[in-house]
Amino acid sequence: MRIAVVEWPDELEPDSTAWKAIIQGVDASRPDILITNEMPFGPWVASAPAFDTEVAAQTIAIHEAGLVALSTLSAKAVISSRPVWAGNKLSNEAIVIEAGCAKAVHHKQYFPSEPGWYETAWFGAASGEFETTRIGDIDVGVLLCTELMLNEHARAYGRHGAPLIAIPRATGVSRDLWHLAGKFAAITSGAYVVSSNRVGSVTGPVFGGGGFVYSPTGELLATTDADHPLAVFELDAALSKRQKLCYPCYVAE
Numbered sequence: 001m002r003i004a005v006v007e008w009p010d011e012l013e014p015d016s017t018a019w020k021a022i023i024q025g026v027d028a029s030r031p032d033i034l035i036t037n038e039m040p041f042g043p044w045v046a047s048a049p050a051f052d053t054e055v056a057a058q059t060i061a062i063h064e065a066g067l068v069a070l071s072t073l074s075a076k077a078v079i080s081s082r083p084v085w086a087g088n089k090l091s092n093e094a095i096v097i098e099a100g101c102a103k104a105v106h107h108k109q110y111f112p113s114e115p116g117w118y119e120t121a122w123f124g125a126a127s128g129e130f131e132t133t134r135i136g137d138i139d140v141g142v143l144l145c146t147e148l149m150l151n152e153h154a155r156a157y158g159r160h161g162a163p164l165i166a167i168p169r170a171t172g173v174s175r176d177l178w179h180l181a182g183k184f185a186a187i188t189s190g191a192y193v194v195s196s197n198r199v200g201s202v203t204g205p206v207f208g209g210g211g212f213v214y215s216p217t218g219e220l221l222a223t224t225d226a227d228h229p230l231a232v233f234e235l236d237a238a239l240s241k242r243q244k245l246c247y248p249c250y251v252a253e
Contacts, residue, residue, distance in 0.1 A: 005196045116204060
């Protein structure tokens with residue numbers, strides 16, 4: 001199974017020149033599953049410290065248009081996230097798009113609160129399940145950005161048999177902590193841990209790009225950069241299954 005990770009530019013717009021280049025890259029690689037960065041379209045609303053209802057409605061609208069654009073990509077499935085209303089705030093909803101249809105699979109539960117990432121002001125925790133979802137022949141777990149730092153959820157996905165954990169994120173230029181968390185999540189879950197990121201800056205914080213892939217043994221298999229904004233690897237479900245029998249994955253709770 002071919003899996004793709006990306007780094008997509010800040011404030012991406014459907015139908016833009018940047019989007020047309022993305023289409024060409026995906027057409028050339030034709031992955032089975034493509035993982036996007038977190039809420040990939042339009043401005044990063046959480047760069048503002050106070051919630052704005054009009055801006056919230058705008059980001060929902062651009063992601064609705066973006067969902068249509070994502071559904072046309074040459075990938076059998078796309079894992080992404082979008083903002084949706086949740087009471088008086090937004091919820092960051094992870095979605096899987098297959099055959100032109102989107103289904104919600106998870107809602108982000110953990111939010112930072114610091115310059116550039118005032119997410120607690122903008123987002124609330126909607127339904128709190130961390131459950132795998134079936135894509136093709138495999139079960140997949142999804143974590144949204146900061147949730148990668150709570151390793152118990154990656155471990156739980158691994159114990160439920162997932163060979164793939166997808167992490168759409170929107171993080172800054174410092175990468176070391178994210179790579180450390182990704183590597184450890186792979187080792188403790190026995191799954192491929194795969195993350196895509198925003199890159200650059202238009203009006204908000206500077207995003208660091210650097211999508212990555214860690215194998216079930218914790219080996220770094222692939223990264224993205226400015227010259228290679230899309231990276232593809234072959235997922236070996238049998239390797240993940242074997243690794244789940246090894247230390248520390250087998251250790252009982």
